[in-house]
Amino acid sequence: RFGLMAxxxxxxxxxxxxxxxxxxxxxxxxxxxxxxxxxxxxTAFERRVRPLAEALGSNLILPCDVAExxxxxxxxxxxxxxxxxxxxxxxxxxxxxxxxxxxPYIETSRANFLRTLDISCYSFTDAAxxxxxxxxxxxxxxxxxxxxxxxxxxxYNVMGVAKAALEASVRYLAADLGPRAIRVNAISAGPMRTLxxxxxxxxxxxxxxxxxxxxxxxxxxxxxxxxxxxxxxxxLSGGVTGEVHHVDxxxxxxxxxxxxxxxx
Ligand code: NAD
Numbered sequence: 001r002f003g004l005m006a007x008x009x010x011x012x013x014x015x016x017x018x019x020x021x022x023x024x025x026x027x028x029x030x031x032x033x034x035x036x037x038x039x040x041x042x043t044a045f046e047r048r049v050r051p052l053a054e055a056l057g058s059n060l061i062l063p064c065d066v067a068e069x070x071x072x073x074x075x076x077x078x079x080x081x082x083x084x085x086x087x088x089x090x091x092x093x094x095x096x097x098x099x100x101x102x103x104p105y106i107e108t109s110r111a112n113f114l115r116t117l118d119i120s121c122y123s124f125t126d127a128a129x130x131x132x133x134x135x136x137x138x139x140x141x142x143x144x145x146x147x148x149x150x151x152x153x154x155x156y157n158v159m160g161v162a163k164a165a166l167e168a169s170v171r172y173l174a175a176d177l178g179p180r181a182i183r184v185n186a187i188s189a190g191p192m193r194t195l196x197x198x199x200x201x202x203x204x205x206x207x208x209x210x211x212x213x214x215x216x217x218x219x220x221x222x223x224x225x226x227x228x229x230x231x232x233x234x235x236l237s238g239g240v241t242g243e244v245h246h247v248d249x250x251x252x253x254x255x256x257x258x259x260x261x262x263x264x
Contacts, residue, residue, distance in 0.1 A: 003033035004234040009083055011037045011076075013064060013127060014092030014144075015049050019194045021144055022092035023052060024222025025229035030056045032230055034088075037079050039064035066093060066123035067115070076130035086134035088233040089141040091127050094120040094196050096159050102201030105157040113158055120162040121169060128173050128184065138181030140233045143170060144225075145186045145244060147252055155201035167244050174242030183241035185232045190220045190248035213257035215250035 010029070014022035015038060026036055037060035038053035040046055046063070053061045060082055064075040079086065096116040100108055124143045131141060148156035149163035167186060174184040191197060191207045200206065211219045228247045231237050246252050 003031070004230060004236065005029050005032040005034035007033070008087040008234075009035045009037070010086060010088030010090065010233065011039065011079060011127075011131065012090040012092075013039045013066075014090070015040065015052060016045055016195050017048050018052060019192075019222070020092065021189060021192065021194060021222065021225050022090055024226040025090050025092070025142070025233075026053075026056050028223070028226030028230045029088075029090075029233060032234070034233075036060075037062065037083070039075050041065055066126065067095075067119055072123075072126050072130055076127075076134070080134055083134070085136050086131055087137075087139050089127060089131040089139070090229065090233070091124045091141070091143040093123055094144075094159065094162070096120065096157075096162070096199070098199045098201075101157055101159065101199055102155050103157075105160075108158045113161075116158045116162045117165060120159065121165045124166060125169050125173065128177070132177055132180065132182055135180070135182050139183070140237070141173070141177075141182065141184045142229060142232045143186045145170075145188045146191075147188055147246070147248065149188075153202075154206060159200070170244065171242045178241055183232075183237070185237070185240060185242070186244045187225060187228050187232070188244050188246045188248065188252070189225050190214065190246075190251055192220060192222075192225075210249070210251050213251065213254055214248065215253065218249055220247055220249055 012022050012026045036058045038058045039062050040049040042065050062075045065071045097112040100112050145163045148160035149167050170184050170186045191210050225247050
């Protein structure tokens with residue numbers, strides 16, 4: 001195969017369906033020649049994920065529940081046995097109890113705080129360690145975050161705290177792995193209509209508000225995030241690491257939105 005990703009092999013974690021951000025990135029990578037291993041959360045997801053992964057040319061489709069102690073090690077061990085080495089990692093995984101993505105942040109329970117940080121943040125560090133063990137010729141890792149990490153967004157609550165920790169871990173991982181020519185970056189995506197996205201209490205309001213007030217006056221699409229993913233996971237971004245890059249139609253630059261954007 002030809003393209004920016006020709007000869008590169010990588011793992012994509014976080015496809016649930018064809019609306020998943022991970023799927024958008026995987027499709028862009030495949031279109032440019034990448035060979036993909038795909039992990040899914042568990043049997044409930046397999047029925048949907050397997051045909052999507054097969055259509056992306058993957059013949060390494062593995063279960064990996066990041067909250068289970070041995071699951072990650074088993075998935076990467078199998079990838080190591082089949083491929084021996086890796087070039088890239090895509091991590092697009094997050095979870096929090098829906099019941100705490102409404103109402104105020106102050107009501108967050110300890111149990112859900114720990115679970116949210118475990119699945120949405122620690123899993124990237126864990127995956128990075130396993131993947132780095134297979135990146136003997138350098139590599140590139142990418143995770144997904146949201147601007148609720150550094151600004152208060154309605155009902156994003158503990159997920160915002162988890163994303164702040166995730167973005168900090170991108171910087172620490174970039175420092176750890178840089179000397180081995182492994183780059184680590186994050187895309188901060190604008191709100192998108194996905195399974196995880198719709199779990200946030202104010203999702204429809206946030207989606208509409210962001211569309212109406214972003215400079216581009218539209219929500220981002222899978223192809224937008226896919227294109228940025230291709231940049232980060234290919235050699236095009238060879239000099240870039242530790243970065244959190246917005247793909248949000250420019251929403252983050254707006255200080256005070258027009259009261260009536262349609263009138264501008
Ligand atoms: P999605 O629901 O399609 O993807 C979330 C994925 O997380 C699913 O594939 C799910 O199986 C996986 N997951 C959850 N718990 C898991 C576990 N224990 N083990 C393994 N996998 C697990 O939604 P998405 O919007 O594509 O989310 C992907 C990433 O993008 C998340 O990190 C999310 O926070 C981030 N993000 C989403 C938006 C948005 O508006 N949708 C915006 C910015 C960032």
